[in-house]
Amino acid sequence: MGAEGQQSGQWADVTPDAARRLVTAAVEAFAERGYHATTTRDIAGRAGMSPAALYIHYKTKEELLYRISIVGHRLALDILRRARDSAGSPADRLSEAVRCFVRWHAEHHTTARVVQYELGALAEEHYAEIVALRRDTDAAVRAIVEDGVAAGEFDTPDVPGTTLAVLSLCIDVARWFNAEGKRTPDEVGELYADLALRMVGYAKK
Amino acid sequence: MGAEGQQSGQWADVTPDAARRLVTAAVEAFAERGYHATTTRDIAGRAGMSPAALYIHYKTKEELLYRISIVGHRLALDILRRARDSAGSPADRLSEAVRCFVRWHAEHHTTARVVQYELGALAEEHYAEIVALRRDTDAAVRAIVEDGVAAGEFDTPDVPGTTLAVLSLCIDVARWFNAEGKRTPDEVGELYADLALRMVGYAKK
16 A cells, blocks of 8 residues: 555646645555544654644544545546547547556555545535546446447447446546566456457447 | 445355344445445444354354355356357357346446455455356356357357456456446346357357
């Protein structure tokens, strides 16, 4: 977990440095013990700060979870929108979307688990904001699938259901991925890009 | 969550009645607050029992999690082995496996989430036992895929990877499934059975 914690690249937009250290510490603590079993004191301690210093940046533990969740969801959305808007056929763009989305969930599996499994702990207005981001994420992938169907490249009887399944398949990588396992993030991304094309009924013309 | 708690069918093998009530209460508590934030006192209270009465049945909180995990994993394994050993072509058997496995994850999503997301809290020897059951689960589905490839029904370049992906797709239903959502467990099962056939490259002969 430490290795991922040090990959502070995903938190580059969280400033100043102390706020970023707190976010990193919170992700590790939430992943290890769960949101409800973690105190702001635990988080401050992991970040080498006092509870009072934490309070300067985040008024509550929920605010930290919200921050993590927003950053995680925006990154995911960016990845998928970039693929949607890239050049190439629908099959190229779907492959690219799945490859990048899977790689993110494999490389940042600790963050992804917190983001995915602790949604229920968000305050109502924060939850609503995250749900809106998730709808946009879904829409980005659905747009690619719809393009493929319209172009006669994909044979997809249930576009919303298949979109949901493709995203779900990618997200669950965060649950099972093991950095010491047999497959690298890139290898899982390649395999899954092929599987996603099969799911949408892609036929090379 | 209450509705699922009352479906005590999944815990029919846990006896006596008081032990079953404790398991049901523990699942609800773990799902709501996480394993580490739940105390044996919380669980006893939900079951309408005293902490001393809980202690008669389970010496520790971990023993409860282990019980839940064992029962959940054995049920999952039974479902998949039944499908593996059923009559019919590999495509029929894979469809049946996915349909039943998805239905179970949708109907028992609260239990499934606890079983899937709290594995890390198990004691070492219990964890090893669960890992063995998970290997058997994987092997049951892999056997069907291998049969399909051997029969020339499936075109699956990466059998272990595709097996893992099919199982992962089904398991993640527990995360997103919502009993108030648009799709019933049966409908998700049907959709996913079709997607799994696509993933293994099934071609009707």
